Amino acid sequence: MFGVWAPGEDVAKLTYYGLYALQHRGQESAGIATSDGKRLLVYKDMGLVSQVFDERSLASLTGHLAVGHCRYSTTGGSTWENAQPTLDGHDGSTVALAHNGNLINAADLRDLVAGHRVEGHRGEIARATPPTPRWSPPS
Amino acid sequence: MIAIDEDGLRSQRFAPAAPHGCVFEYVYLARPDTTIAGRGVHEARVEMGRTLAREHPVEADMVMPTPESGTPAAIGYAQESGIPYGQGLVKNSYVGRTFIAPSQTIRQLGIRLKLNPLREVIKGKRLVVVDDTIVRGNTQRALVRMLREAGAAEVHVRISAPPVQWPCFFGIDFPTRAELIATGLAVEEVCTSIGADSLGYISEEGMVAATRQPPERLCTACFTGVYPVAMPEDGRLGKGVLELELPLGGGGRGGGGDSDPRAVGERHPHRQAPLVDVPVLDVDGVPTSAGGGAAEAVLRP
Ligand code: SF4
Numbered sequence A: 001m002f003g004v005w006a007p008g009e010d011v012a013k014l015t016y017y018g019l020y021a022l023q024h025r026g027q028e029s030a031g032i033a034t035s036d037g038k039r040l041l042v043y044k045d046m047g048l049v050s051q052v053f054d055e056r057s058l059a060s061l062t063g064h065l066a067v068g069h070c071r072y073s074t075t076g077g078s079t080w081e082n083a084q085p086t087l088d089g090h091d092g093s094t095v096a097l098a099h100n101g102n103l104i105n106a107a108d109l110r111d112l113v114a115g116h117r118v119e120g121h122r123g124e125i126a127r128a129t130p131p132t133p134r135w136s137p138p139s
Numbered sequence B: 001m002i003a004i005d006e007d008g009l010r011s012q013r014f015a016p017a018a019p020h021g022c023v024f025e026y027v028y029l030a031r032p033d034t035t036i037a038g039r040g041v042h043e044a045r046v047e048m049g050r051t052l053a054r055e056h057p058v059e060a061d062m063v064m065p066t067p068e069s070g071t072p073a074a075i076g077y078a079q080e081s082g083i084p085y086g087q088g089l090v091k092n093s094y095v096g097r098t099f100i101a102p103s104q105t106i107r108q109l110g111i112r113l114k115l116n117p118l119r120e121v122i123k124g125k126r127l128v129v130v131d132d133t134i135v136r137g138n139t140q141r142a143l144v145r146m147l148r149e150a151g152a153a154e155v156h157v158r159i160s161a162p163p164v165q166w167p168c169f170f171g172i173d174f175p176t177r178a179e180l181i182a183t184g185l186a187v188e189e190v191c192t193s194i195g196a197d198s199l200g201y202i203s204e205e206g207m208v209a210a211t212r213q214p215p216e217r218l219c220t221a222c223f224t225g226v227y228p229v230a231m232p233e234d235g236r237l238g239k240g241v242l243e244l245e246l247p248l249g250g251g252g253r254g255g256g257g258d259s260d261p262r263a264v265g266e267r268h269p270h271r272q273a274p275l276v277d278v279p280v281l282d283v284d285g286v287p288t289s290a291g292g293g294a295a296e297a298v299l300r301p
Helices: A010-022 A055-060 A106-115 A124-128 B023-029 B043-054 B069-082 B104-108 B138-150 B186-193 B204-211
Strands: A001-003 A029-035 A042-047 A065-071 A084-090 A093-098 B004-006 B007-012 B063-064 B089-091 B114-117 B127-129 B154-159 B198-201
Touching: A001 A010, A001 B004, A001 B043, A010 A029, A010 A055, A010 A065, A042 A055, A042 A093, A042 B007, A106 B138, B023 B043, B043 B204, B069 B127, B104 B114, B114 B138, B127 B138, B138 B154, B138 B186, B186 B198
Parallel strands: B063 B127, B127 B154, B154 B198
Antiparallel strands: A001 A065, A029 A042, A029 A065, A084 A093, B004 B007, B089 B114
16 A cells, blocks of 8 residues: 655656555555545556556546555455445545455444445445544544 | 644554564565564565574575575575575566466466576586475475476475464465365475475474564464454455355344454464355466456456
């Protein structure tokens, strides 16, 4: 996983090279999410970082903050749906999430979340993550 | 928890920390230029090689790694044993993931697609071949045969981790226990199975000591079967756990009241993770894309 906050920088390219350095952590899929604070864009696909992105796709990822992920699947199959960052949320707010490791109580969490969701989403993170965590950063 | 935004970088503790860092990071996973908990990963691997040489010495003419991951431990083994270090194999680093499913003919090339022996270097020598782990044993078996065909007089295999005998539920997709070569076989039997003249694994203590971490701060579950946290029962674990039909057992009301966590440190009886996909494998044995099979077809949109 890689994250960057850098107004004035090409955050998509920074994240691309960050993921490139982390390619050994996961070689099944790769993705980058960028935002300008108002809008969120996610581009992800199956493959190595260098196979997923090119100049055009990186140029379309604008903003001043970004997270990136290269995936090695350990919970959930190696599918496009499970590639990260995942995008989810509800009216008014959206979250792109890049996550590492396994939640060993994922089945319990999923059951917990299932009670709160309007309709079930497929995918490891979507189903194990409460709808848009409302978290205020410590100041 | 770390936050980075226009106000800068700051962190907050939201729960007491009881870290059990993955010992496998030091053995294989991490890039060698990483430092984890103050310990350089390359140096830890070299140290594992030195320890391996003390624990399993052998008379030989050359120490060589299985590139790339066996290299630091092979350097350590050579340093400690005084046997010259050499490069007996060349690796094609670009095979990687081609996303092109190999034909049967190509698949039969096996490790030769990735590793080729340097005959002039190997011929007539008694070799110590250092690698980081034996998982299924297939790679080592092919490797030993390839080295013998290239003229090696003896092949002594040394492994810089103890036998992998238990599944990891924290982020490594090891094969099921049934497929791990070390679960059913003793060291001598594994040695016979891979066709080596001798086989030696580093001890658990030797591996842990090389990380310079207090043992209680490490997870060693895949080697010992002692898990650092209470594990959910069978059926609520494994790669496919979130892809079975909802709800799995909690009746959708949450809380998972019917799960029965085992005590911390207890061996987990888990033998077989639910099999979700039987994907097309590329030359590295990595799925070429989203897996196939009826089980996964159900999950596609
Ligand atoms: S079981 Fe523990 S030591 Fe082994 S790979 Fe998993 S986290 Fe690492």
